[in-house]
Structures are given as C-alpha cells and as structure tokens.
Amino acid sequence: MKLSTQAVQVGLNWDGRTGAVTVPVYQTATFKHPGLGQSTGYDYTRSGNPTRKVLEDGIAALDGGVSGFAYSSGMAAIANLLLLFRKGDHLIVTEDLYGGTYRLFEQIFSHYDLSFTYVDTSVLSEVEKAIRPETKGLFVESLTNPLLKAADVKALSALCAARDLLCIVDNTFLTPYLQRPLGLGADIAIYSATKYLAGHNDTVAGLVVVKDPALAEKVYFLQNSVGAVLGPQDSWLVIRGMKTLGVRLDRQQENAQKIAEWLQAHPKVRKVHYPGLPDHPGHQLLRETARGFGAMVSFEVVDPSLVERLLLKTELISFAESLGGVETLITFPEVQTHADILPEIRARLGINNVLLRLSVGIEDVDDLINDLAQAFEE
Ligand SMILES: *Cc1c(COP(=O)(O)O)cnc(C)c1O
DSSP states (O other): OOHHHHHHHTTTTOOTTTOOSSOOOOOOSBOOOSSTTOOSSOSBTTTOOHHHHHHHHHHHHHHTOSEEEEESSHHHHHHHHHTTSOTTOEEEEESSOOHHHHHHHHHTGGGGTOEEEEEOTTSHHHHHHHOOTTEEEEEEESBOTTTOOBOOHHHHHHHHHHHTOEEEEEOTTTHHHHOOTGGGTOSEEEEETTTTTTOSSSOOOEEEEESSHHHHHHHHHHHHHHOOBOOHHHHHHHHHHHHTHHHHHHHHHHHHHHHHHHHHTOTTEEEEEOTTSTTSTTHHHHHHHSSOOOSEEEEEESSTHHHHHHHHHOSSSEEOSOOOSSSOEEEOTTTTTSTTSOHHHHHHHTOOTTEEEEEOOSSOHHHHHHHHHHHHOO
C-alpha cells in the first residue's frame, strides 16, 4: 500500500461497535477496571489513551517502525529522547539546527552534563571526525532549517551502527511521505507534528517512532514517567491532519518549486535555497533517497531594507513563525526562529540579515507569486 493510502487508513473503522468512520476522542483521564488485577488495556491517560494510541500506531506504520509515541510538542519529544543518555555522554548534532533544539541542548541539557558538538551533518567526514570515546548519539535534521541542507541518512546510519551511536533523525521537514529514516537505517525518527503532519497551523504536537522493540520499551518508560503526552483532542487533530498529508505535500512541493524558480529569476533576490533547484547541493541526494524536495524555500534579498517590506507588505502570505501548514508563511530566521544561536555561528551558517524563509502552502501558486511580486515593489 502506498503511503498516501495508508495515511487515510489511520483510525478508519476502528470503532466496530458503532461503525464510526473516524476515531472517537476519548476525553477521559482514567478507565474503570473490570476486576481486581484486570485492565481493559487502559488505566490512566498519561500511560495510554485509545485516541492517542491510534495516532501512535498510525505514525509507527507510516514510518515503518515498531512503536510510535505522541508528545505535547516537538520539543517535549526531543527532551524526552535526550533522557535516554547519561551524565558524561556526548552527542554530535547538525549545526544549522532548529533554534529551540539548540536552546534545549545548550541551555538545559548541558547543565546535566551532556555535551554537544555541532557539525555540518551533510558532510559525512565532519561527523566521523567529531566522534569521541564518550560519543553516544547523533542527532541529525534530515533537511535543515533554514538553509535546507540534506543529510545522507543512510550513510550516517551506517556510521552510527559501526560506531555504536544512537542515530536520531529529526525528519520534520520531509515527513515519512518524502523520506523514511528508519528504512534508511536510523534508530529513531522524531517529528514536530505541529508542522506537516498536523498540517493546519492549529495544534502543537510531537511524534517519535522507534525501530527496535527494546528501545521502544525504554522510550515508553520515559514518556509515561515524564508525562509530556499529547492530549486526546490534539491527538485527534493530528490524525485528521495526517490523512491529507500526501495531497497537501504534493501541492506544497509543486508550489515551492515554482516559487523557488520565480525567486531565482528575480532581480532583487541574490540567492535561493531550495533542494528542488538542480544547483542546490542536496538536489542529487534527495533525488536518490527521497520522494521530493519538501516545501520550504529560503532566499536572500539584495538589500536589508527589503526584509521588512516583504514581511509587512505580503497580504496572502502571513508573517508568522512555524511551517508546514496549508497557509503560506514568511519569516525572518535571524530574529524570529534562530535568535538563540550565537551571532558568530549564525554568520558562519549563512543565517543573515537578508535571509527570509517561506513555508509554502496549498494556495494557488499564481496568487502567491503575485503577492510576493507586489511586496517587492516600492
Ligand atoms: C518546530 C520544530 C521543532 C519543535 O517542535 P514544536 O512542535 O514547536 O515543539 C523541532 N524540530 C524542527 C525541525 C522544527 O521545525
């Protein structure tokens, strides 16, 4: 079965008793025991809830893993996974990382004696060079934010397997529809489901998928012990969003490709980062390992004064953080999403005062291009 079909099947006809086509929202904190020492399989919603379980099983199926876990946000998911590590452990991490993940690692987990080295994970030898005796894990964004560098997840997973490192892939930008990290050899896939999986800019959620049953048990223990679980209503919203993942992403990618090409030809744009462009460094790799190039486009304008104009003059396109929803959004990474990254690191990465990021939605692409065109004008 193709993934877009599989996504529609999540929770479908789950409730045989009433025949409800969609899964019910089990808005309950606790469950009555049928007898002493007996359980329906559900005891308390932090430990397990039927609506959340449908989502967790659904994402595990889409990603080809044994178990899925739903959290109250992408950050809660990442924080939970970091608890798999112990005092003194070292992790290698993608350098142009989501700003919130960088803040979590540097300003919180570093106080618990975990250490992190940030490298360009699109270059395998950089990762290899950073391995130390105490290195226990690799945390990689398969497609980075905001510069859209593509990591060779297959090669990185093989390196991790050879050196006994846990390979964690933040696959938020690609989703299982475009690339399945576990199939390429990774141990864990994580998603900010807030983005493409839920897809409507209306809910905050995180998902984790694990390949190995013993590891899944550890993650379940952490999820239940720490308790940052996704509520039943939000689980339902993510399930609903996931059903249209395929059609949304097909349209979003098609729009992104056209917008990237239009921007590339614009005299007030000096650089476009989109892996669908043949001269993008990740183009060939994604052609071989993914079903597409995603729908995030970053670009540099020729003059800093254009930044504010574009952010405020666009009408269909909203100036807002986040990404992956049906609505097209524009943001200014240097100030909005990557402010917690040290200025010298931002400068080295190319997150500068002329870089803008678009999360391309499902609108008619001509309307989006017209909106950008009028915003560029004096
Ligand atoms: C948004 C995002 C996160 C954090 O997820 P939240 O749902 O906002 O907590 C992590 N990684 C990436 C790549 C993201 O885009």
